[in-house]
Amino acid sequence: MELDPVVTNPGLYRVVFENERVRVLRYHDVPGDRTAPHTHPDSVMITLGSFRRRLSSAGRERDVEMVTDTVAWLPQQEHAGHNIGDTPTDVLFVELKEAPAHPPSTGAVGPVGN
Numbered sequence: 001m002e003l004d005p006v007v008t009n010p011g012l013y014r015v016v017f018e019n020e021r022v023r024v025l026r027y028h029d030v031p032g033d034r035t036a037p038h039t040h041p042d043s044v045m046i047t048l049g050s051f052r053r054r055l056s057s058a059g060r061e062r063d064v065e066m067v068t069d070t071v072a073w074l075p076q077q078e079h080a081g082h083n084i085g086d087t088p089t090d091v092l093f094v095e096l097k098e099a100p101a102h103p104p105s106t107g108a109v110g111p112v113g114n
Contacts, residue, residue: 003078005038016092025093033089035081043074044094052085 005013005025012035017024029035047070055062057079065085066072074093083089 003036003038005035005040008036008038021097023095023097025095027089027091027093029083029089031083031086031088033083037078037080039078040074040076040093040095042076042096045072045074046070046092046094048090048092049087051083051087051089051091053089054082054084055079056081 005027006015012029012033013025013027015023016026047066047068050065050067052063052065055064057077063084081089
């Protein structure tokens with residue numbers, strides 16, 4: 001992965017499990033924290049707490065508000081994030097290592113289908 005979030009944001013992302021098919025990341029920040037640009041392969045996102053974030057990609061911004069125990073699909077994408085809420089962000093990402101079935105969406109920023 002070119003912009004691996006564990007490398008670009010080591011204080012915020014950590015690997016909690018990995019095998020030949022998946023990698024599971026734990027993400028934790030506090031209000032006001034920002035991430036450097038990074039990429040995610042196709043992933044499933046599980047929220048462990050409610051939060052508000054601003055995601056930026058290719059000159060576009062999208063504000064997202066997620067509630068605890070949301071499970072959402074995150075298509076392959078590159079973005080940067082900013083915690084714009086008043087609560088920490090606490091999330092698990094289950095990253096798929098296999099090639100995506102479809103080419104990456106150029107419009108995806110953040111979770112879809114939640």
